[in-house]
Amino acid sequence: MPKRYLTSNEGAPVTNDQQSLSVGQRGPILLEDTVFLEKISHFDRERIPERVLHAKGAGAFGFFRPYNSLASLTKADFLQDPEKVTPVFVRFSLAGGSLGGADTVRDIRGFSVKFYTDEGNYDIVGNHIPVFPLRDPIQFPDLVHALKPDPVTNVRGGPIAASRFWDFMSLRPESINFLTYLFADNGTVKSYRTIPGYGVNTYKWINMRGEEVYVKYHWEPCAGVEYIDSKTAAMLAGTDPDIARRDLFDTIAAGQQVEFELRIQIMNVDDECEQPFDPLDSTNIWPEDLLPIRPVGKMVLNKNPDNFFVDVEQAAFSPAAIVPGIEFSNDKILQGRIFAYGDTQRYRLGVNYLALPTNMPRKPADNKMQDGAMQTMYNEGVANYLPNTLGGGTPMPAPVIGKPAQNHIAGCIVRKEIGGDIYYQAGFRYRTMSAMQKKHLVANIVENLSQAYEPIQRRMVEHFLRTDSELGRRIAQGINLMI
Ligand code: HEM
Known part of the structure; x- marks a missing residue:
């Protein structure tokens, strides 16, 4: 193996990065000690903002394969052929807590999957509880404020935290369905290998003929679903606060695979208004007796991240990341999410966040967006605009695959609460x-x-x-x- 020698970040040889350059042994330190200045100033900037929620997480790489072709329902390239294997990255997380929180506390667990498809990244950013407490995304900052520690003491737990939580929930009673999951044993978890995942929001699949269906996603852990009771959760929070993160890493490091089955529920778009519940309201589940769940593929996680910060902390998932064959529904929560994730990631990671290793699409991006902080790509040639002739007119608009769906929306513009039964x-x-x-x-x-x-x-x-x-x-x- 060739010898490795210490260098500065500029690549220059460094003969000593353990003793600062000083006048005599006891100082003062010289301002010209570039080795010290670079080392300490890089360290000073090691932290980036934690996610505004879902701050603590764990991740793993793997692959997804459909059991059969789903071509009758969607033209999505990665769902056409049971032989097609699509690489994935998954991040599990705790929704409410901050980076230093304990893994077993009562909370929503995030279940985010990034499919690196040949047509770009497709993200299913889900939770382990199938319903959401709200019906309108404009209320989301209020929800998160009420869940997080109060702005005066910043203390978790106790009467103020409980009062703030229940104050908000009692004034947003559409949260009641969600609360019956959060406060059941579903809310306390010690392993990410045994939780289900749910897309929660309703998406649309569209096939080559332009026919659309509504779809809901479910991930079923092949190891079976397992929760813990609140006493065990409290004990483990004290004795082993990183238990879920460690369990995932150790399982994969020991050569075992972590597997989840993807299941879907499908509804004809024309049947939307025929249901006894509002299928685009994220506070509702779709009852299985009305809309059966069918297995469609398997995800296998078999590779740990090489570096937590690069692969997991810098990961950026977004419900806005869709591929041809998958569309948004009018589900208001989903509509709000389409904007929020990329927006926060431009702040949290910078405008070129999609060029970071975990986020980079396997099919290279090709467009005329340029520059910004931390740009590492080279825009080729002088024609950094479209249309052009100087760059051979490239990139050309991508061809439309299949027949597009025909959608028409009309209505009065209002700010109005979504109604409907909540109990x-x-x-x-x-x-x-x-x-x-x-x-x-x-x-x-x-x-x-x-x-x-x-x-x-x-x-x-x-x-x-x-x-x-x-x-x-x-x-x-x-x-x-x-x-
Ligand atoms: C009004 C609705 C919502 C808004 C505005 C919203 C917004 C956000 C934001 C800003 C983040 C931080 C993203 C980052 O820093 O990378 C986040 C993370 C996350 N959200 Fe939401 N969210 C909403 C609802 C939901 C719902 C319904 C689900 C589940 C279906 C969900 C699942 C997640 C997950 C799993 C993460 C962590 C992603 C990761 O692993 O990096 N959110 N959300």
Whole structure:
């Protein structure tokens, strides 16, 4: 092996980066000590902003393969042929906590998948809870503010945190379905290998004939679904706060594969208004008895990141990253997400974030966007504009593949709350739980809600009573509230 010698970031030989250059042994240090100045100033800039949410995560590389051709439903190139293997990168995360949080706390787990397809990157940025607490993305900053530590003390837990959380949720009761997942054992997890993933939002698939269907994504862990109870979660948060991150890394390092099956639910676009629930409302699941779930492919994770910061921290997922054959629905939450991710990533990572190793599409980008901080690509030639003749007219507009869908939207411009029932699915879910699941759900809510101020408790119990009278009564009893 050739010998490796220390250099500066300019590549110049460095003979000593352990002792600073000083007047005599005891200083002062000279301003001309470029070795010291470079080392310390690079260190001073090691941290980048953490994600505004989903800050703590773990990732792995692997591949995806469909079981059969899905050509009848979508023209997406990576779903046409069961022989086609598409590389993926996956990041699991905790939604609410910050970088130093514990892996087992009650929280939403993020489940983001980047498919490096031959037609560009396709991201499914999902969660491990199938529903979302809101119906309108303009409320998202309020939700995150209410979940994060308060702006006065920045303290997690305790009466102020509980009051802020339940204050918000009780005034946004469309969150109730989501709360029945978060406060069940689903909310406490010790391994990313055993959680499901859900796209939550509704997307559209379009085939070569221009026919569209609505689609919902589900990831099923092949190792089976496993949650832990709140006592185990609290204990592990103290003794092994990185347990889920370590478990994923160690499993793959030991040569074992981590596998998930991709399953979908499909709905004809024309049936949207025929359903007994609003299929584009992210607070709802699509009931499986009405819209069956079908397996369509398998994802295998088999390679750990070579460097956490480069591969995982700098990863940028976005629901806006779609490929031909996949489109957005009018789901308002999805519409809001289309903007938010790229916007925050331009701030968090810089405008050239898609040129970073994990984010770079395997099919090279070719357009006339240029420059900006940290640009490393060379724009070829003088014709940095379109249309041109000096650059041979390239790149040319990509050909349209297949027949495009015909969509027409008309309506009055309003700022209006989306209506619709908010209690039915949550109540149904409670009534179909086992006695043990009900007990844990009630105990977990009681533990948290009991810390909130009384008028907020009262408002929240009203919503639980409307969800299911038994659920509401058990919670009221648990927190000693007369109803
Ligand atoms: C109004 C709705 C939403 C908005 C505005 C929003 C916005 C954001 C933002 C700004 C980030 C940080 C991204 C980054 O720094 O790279 C993020 C991360 C994330 N969001 Fe959302 N989000 C919304 C809803 C959802 C929903 C419904 C899901 C699940 C289906 C979801 C799943 C995630 C995940 C998994 C991450 C972490 C991505 C990663 O691993 O890097 N979000 N979100």
